[in-house]
Each structure stands twice: as C-alpha cells, then as structure tokens.
Amino acid sequence: MKAIRILRRSIRDSFKSIFRNFSLSMASIICTTITLILVAISLFLSYNVRQITTTLEHELTVVAYFKRDVTEEQKIRIENDLKTMENVDEYRIKTKEEWKAEMGKEQEILETTLDYLQDNPLLDSLIVKVKDVNNLKGVAEKLRKYDFVENAEYGEGMVENIIGIFDVISVGTIAIVIALVVVTAFLISNTIKLTIFSRKTQIEIKRLVGASNVAIKLPFVFEGFFLGIFGSIVPVLLSIYGYTILYNTTGGYLSTKIMTLVEPFPFVFIVSGFLVIVGSVVGMIGSWLSVRKHLKI
Amino acid sequence: MKLIKVEHAYKIYKNGTTAIADLSVTIDKGEFVFVIGSTGSGKSTFIKMLYREEKPTQGSVIVGGIDVAKLRNSKVYKLRRKLGVVFQDFKLLPKLNVYENVAFALENLGLPNSEIRPKVLKAIDAVGLKEKTRNLPSELSGGEQQRVAIARAIVNEPKLLICDEPTGNLDPTTSKEIMAILDKINKESETTIIMATHDKDLVNQMKKRVLVIEDGVLVSDTKKGSYKVNESDKNSKKKHS
Structure with a gap:
C-alpha cells in the first residue's frame, strides 16, 4: 500500500511540476520534439535507402x-x-x-x-x-x-562499385540514426538537468525529511517520462500522416519502379513506436541520472 | 538514556582543514543543548555530522543507535526519519502553502492522507499558525516562516530536533517567540533539542546545557551554562560589523 501511495503521489507530483515549471517543461518538450523529428526523418531515409539498395541488389x-x-x-x-x-x-x-x-x-x-x-x-x-x-x-x-x-x-568492376556505394549509404544512414539518438539523449537529459537544478531545494528538503532516494527520484523519473511522451506527439503525427501523404503522392516509388518506397503500414507505426520509446526512455534515464547528482546531501 | 554518543570524532576536509578534532560528548534523551562557538569553530560541522550531511573522518557518531560513519548514502533516510532539522534560512518550498509544506514531509514517507491530516494540523497548532494554514511562505513574516519550518521538523514526532542557528535571521522579539516554542516542544514531548547559535541573550536567558566548540575542539560543556564569547569571536564580530 505504501509503495502504491508513493507511486500515485509521484505521478501526481510529476504532473504538478510539469505545469508549475511550465516554461522549462515547454523547453524540454520542444527540444524533444525537434530532435525526434530529425530521428524520424533519418529513420525514413535509412529504411528507404535500404529498401532501394536491396531491390537494386536483387536485380544483379x-x-x-x-x-x-x-x-x-x-x-x-x-x-x-x-x-x-x-x-x-x-x-x-x-x-x-x-x-x-x-x-x-x-x-x-x-x-x-x-x-x-x-x-x-x-x-x-x-x-x-x-x-x-x-x-x-x-x-x-x-x-x-x-x-x-x-x-x-556479372558486370565486373561496375558491380563492385555499386555494392561499395550501397554499403557506404547503408552504414552511413545507420550511423546518422545512432548519432541523432545520442544527440537526442544528450539534449533531453540536459534540459531535464536544468529543470532539476531549479528544484535543488526541493530535493534537499526531501532528503532532510527522510524521503528515500527512490521516493525522491520517482516524481522526476515520471516527469521525464511524460515530457518524453509529450515531446513525441508531434513527431509521431508527422511520421504517420507525413509519410503516408508522401507515399501516396509519389505513388510509392521514386523515378523508376525499381526505387520503390517502404509501404507506410505498418512501417509508420514501427517508427512511431520507436520515437515514443526513445523519447520516454531517454527522458526517464536523463531524469534519474540528473537527480542522482543532487542526492549527496 | 543516551540519544547521542560521539567518541573521538574527527572531521578533516579534503583540503586538509581540521573542522573537528577528538570531540567526545554524550547527550541524553530529552535534553536541550546549545552549541556555541565563533565563526569557523566547527560547530556547524558538528551539527551536520548529527544528521549525516557530513561523515566523521575518524571516530564514531551514534545518533539514536545509528552509527553515522557507517551509514551509506542510500540509507541516510533511516536516520533522518528519527530527527527533525531546522535551518536559519527556513528551507520552505515557496509554491506550497503552510499545510502543504508541513504535509510534504509525511507525504514523502508514504503515509496515508487519513494519517497525514491530523498530524499536520497538530504540528501547525503547536507552533501557533492555525489561522494561516492556507498562506504561502511569501505571505508570512520571518518568524512565521521559521515556525512553519519547526512544524515540518516535528510533524513526524522525532526524538531529536536539530536547529542550525534558527534565530539567525530574526529580530530579538521573534527569536524569543521561537525559543518559547522550542522550549515547549522540549518539555511537552521530551524531544531532545540541539541548537547551534550565536545569540548570546537567548543562551544566557534559557539556562540550558552549553557546549562550546573552538577550533574544532570541545572546550567547555556546562549544565545551565551561559554564552562566553572569547576574544577571537569578539574580533571576528568587530570585523563583520
């Protein structure tokens, strides 16, 4: 019961502090939104490039x-x-x-x-x-x-060149996705750090009145989670509607039928799920680590 | 019954400064003890060791049966639940009203609301702020804010109340009011109170046990003592004024 009460109060407090520190919360959300949009774009690019290269390779x-x-x-x-x-x-x-x-x-x-x-x-x-x-x-x-x-x-020479280019493109797009996820993690956790720094006194008082470290961290972790979720709303909507519209407008391929795009469903849902997970998990971990620094009093 | 037992405690900071040197003292349950000393004497370090903001470098500091030196950072809450702490700067949350500030302590311990409400109202009543339950700290005077801090410190009915210069920011009349509240808490609930202070008048007036710390060493421990200001303290006060 005690654990449930602490959990319930942590969720309540996380919402309270999101609204009480509205400007900082908005900064976190906007930062998350922008980086997740970039992650979404690079994911779409990466998968489509891979799809096109696979199709082309199959023709060899x-x-x-x-x-x-x-x-x-x-x-x-x-x-x-x-x-x-x-x-x-x-x-x-x-x-x-x-x-x-x-x-x-x-x-x-x-x-x-x-x-x-x-x-x-x-x-x-x-x-x-x-x-x-x-x-x-x-x-x-x-x-x-x-x-x-x-x-x-088998088209000696040319084939090797094409395969080499495909490999570079494939590795390059994966590297971009990974780099963007890391950048997202860094930006989100830095913004959360700012919001937590502004509530140093609150953490200090919690420690002084005998709250356990877990009870102190939980509201911040939930806050990070919700900020991540809120920040992923726009990227998810853009992914679902934006990609579907792009797919329908182009007819599902670029210039020739060999360069077919990945079908929107369930692809957009997989990308959206990934964005929500990246946003919320990074938010949670960022909060957890940032609070930890203030728990030495 | 011994509530605090300090044996040959040393605190040496990383920069080599010795804040506490071979300090030994015992404090019984229900005592009211003043800790005095000039600025930089080590009294704040001593107070901080009691609630484990600082760990002794050597020796032992046992508070309510818990060895502070051996207490891991993640287990500090076990000690803090047994005591209350009051600071010079009150440390209230500005966006919470009086009731919420006091309830904050119990909410973080996971108590049910049905238990929190009567305890909070009792603590607020004990410090005479029944009429200002819904006020924000910014709507209160310095003395009233300190009373909220005391209510928060005693709401969990701790065995020990540690006060680090609680009247430092207050005028003499308000300071006396705060002392009256602390004295009442000490007598009525047998809460042990340890208070670091610079206020000569209060110490002389209260006639309680006085520990004098100078250069990290306990130089005097007297029952019903008074504030003896040494020369270095006088000099430092002159410099500051």
Whole structure:
C-alpha cells in the first residue's frame, strides 16, 4: 500500500511540476520534439535507402553463356549442380531464341539483322540470381570452370562499385540514426538537468525529511517520462500522416519502379513506436541520472 | 538514556582543514543543548555530522543507535526519519502553502492522507499558525516562516530536533517567540533539542546545557551554562560589523 501511495503521489507530483515549471517543461518538450523529428526523418531515409539498395541488389545477376555445342544433358547437369551450390538464390535457362526476341524488341535493326542471318548467332545462357551480391564473383568463377560454358559475366568492376556505394549509404544512414539518438539523449537529459537544478531545494528538503532516494527520484523519473511522451506527439503525427501523404503522392516509388518506397503500414507505426520509446526512455534515464547528482546531501 | 554518543570524532576536509578534532560528548534523551562557538569553530560541522550531511573522518557518531560513519548514502533516510532539522534560512518550498509544506514531509514517507491530516494540523497548532494554514511562505513574516519550518521538523514526532542557528535571521522579539516554542516542544514531548547559535541573550536567558566548540575542539560543556564569547569571536564580530 505504501509503495502504491508513493507511486500515485509521484505521478501526481510529476504532473504538478510539469505545469508549475511550465516554461522549462515547454523547453524540454520542444527540444524533444525537434530532435525526434530529425530521428524520424533519418529513420525514413535509412529504411528507404535500404529498401532501394536491396531491390537494386536483387536485380544483379550472373549470366553464363553456354558453348554452341552444349548438350541437354550438360544443361541438366549444371542445373542440378546449381541446386546445391552455395549462395545461389534462383536461376533459369534463357535460350538463344529468347535472347533474339528480346533484342528484337529493343531495337528494330537488330531484329532485321538477326532475321537476315539464317543461323541464330546468339548463345543459350543461364541466368543466376544470388543471395549475397558481395559474392557474385565467386558464383561466376564456379560457372566458368565448366568446359561447356563459354563465359560467365556479372558486370565486373561496375558491380563492385555499386555494392561499395550501397554499403557506404547503408552504414552511413545507420550511423546518422545512432548519432541523432545520442544527440537526442544528450539534449533531453540536459534540459531535464536544468529543470532539476531549479528544484535543488526541493530535493534537499526531501532528503532532510527522510524521503528515500527512490521516493525522491520517482516524481522526476515520471516527469521525464511524460515530457518524453509529450515531446513525441508531434513527431509521431508527422511520421504517420507525413509519410503516408508522401507515399501516396509519389505513388510509392521514386523515378523508376525499381526505387520503390517502404509501404507506410505498418512501417509508420514501427517508427512511431520507436520515437515514443526513445523519447520516454531517454527522458526517464536523463531524469534519474540528473537527480542522482543532487542526492549527496 | 543516551540519544547521542560521539567518541573521538574527527572531521578533516579534503583540503586538509581540521573542522573537528577528538570531540567526545554524550547527550541524553530529552535534553536541550546549545552549541556555541565563533565563526569557523566547527560547530556547524558538528551539527551536520548529527544528521549525516557530513561523515566523521575518524571516530564514531551514534545518533539514536545509528552509527553515522557507517551509514551509506542510500540509507541516510533511516536516520533522518528519527530527527527533525531546522535551518536559519527556513528551507520552505515557496509554491506550497503552510499545510502543504508541513504535509510534504509525511507525504514523502508514504503515509496515508487519513494519517497525514491530523498530524499536520497538530504540528501547525503547536507552533501557533492555525489561522494561516492556507498562506504561502511569501505571505508570512520571518518568524512565521521559521515556525512553519519547526512544524515540518516535528510533524513526524522525532526524538531529536536539530536547529542550525534558527534565530539567525530574526529580530530579538521573534527569536524569543521561537525559543518559547522550542522550549515547549522540549518539555511537552521530551524531544531532545540541539541548537547551534550565536545569540548570546537567548543562551544566557534559557539556562540550558552549553557546549562550546573552538577550533574544532570541545572546550567547555556546562549544565545551565551561559554564552562566553572569547576574544577571537569578539574580533571576528568587530570585523563583520
């Protein structure tokens, strides 16, 4: 009962002091709001960049061209080998007729040229998609070892560059999110420190009248929690409505369909949840640590 | 019955200053004791050790059976619940009224409201502020504010009341009123009172036990003593005036 009373009074006191120290509370809330908006923006950027890079990476393939005299048995053999080969996601045989049709569709001149030649000069091929694009080269090398394979290509050089850029972008956006969360923690806890410093006497008196450290800290911890929650309201609303509107306006992709955006639901709710947790937890921890400094009297 | 037992206590600050040196004293339950000494004599350090704002560097300070030297920071509340402290600057919360300031102490101990109300009203009544329960500290005189601080200190019916120059900011008439209240608390509830003061008239008038501390050393301990101002104190007072 005693613990419940202390808890109830702590919640009551936390609300009282939020309103009694209105200007400082507003400063905390605004500071939290601004930093959480930045966190939200970087989260949206990070996830979308990752989504786009993943889609693009999935489009990267190894193309192995069979020699002209390849037999059906050899094709079956390589297909069977691919089933057990490491890092292979999916594969399909693309015949020289398919290539011809595709090329013909792209450029009329190619169609006429190819039609002019009696024999199709193109080669049957095997298109392989891999699980990890970093090891595209490994798969290509394995395919080259078959004596009935003319060559295996994967866009050497360019692919490595693209993968390198994707990796930098991916790590960069994660680093930005982490840095912003740290900055948020620092800003929120500093503002809370100010509000607590202004109530040093209150803490001192509580200590003198025999309140336990936990009983002293609790109202401040709740205050930090509520300030964090209040501060996350605007970022959450902006995330939910802002991102949904952006998604609907762009039709869900940027410039080409390969660059698709992450679908808003449940994505916006996950981001919102994260923002509320960051705001409230940082608020609580910041308060706890700030009060601790004043408990040495 | 011994309430306070100080044995060979030393307090040496980190900068090397010795505030208390080999101080030993015992104080019984129900006693009224003045602690006097010139500025910087160590009387405030002695008082602070009793409610564990300072820890002795060496020796023991036992208050109500609790060894202050061994008391961890997180367990200080166990000692503070047994005593009340009154300061020169009152230390009231400006945004709380008289009732709330006094109730503040009990609320923080987690007592139910049904217990808090009668205790608070009794304490406010004991210091004669029944008519000003809803006033804010800013609406009270210095003497009245000190009475609120006393009410807050006694609301939990402590065995020991520590007063650190409680009349330091008050005029002589108000000081006498405060002393009358403290004397009444001491006699009626047998609360032990230890009071640090500079007020010569009050000490001489009250005829209580007097501890004189000079340069951190207990130089005199007399029953029904009086305020003996030494030369250095006179000099320091002249310098300040």
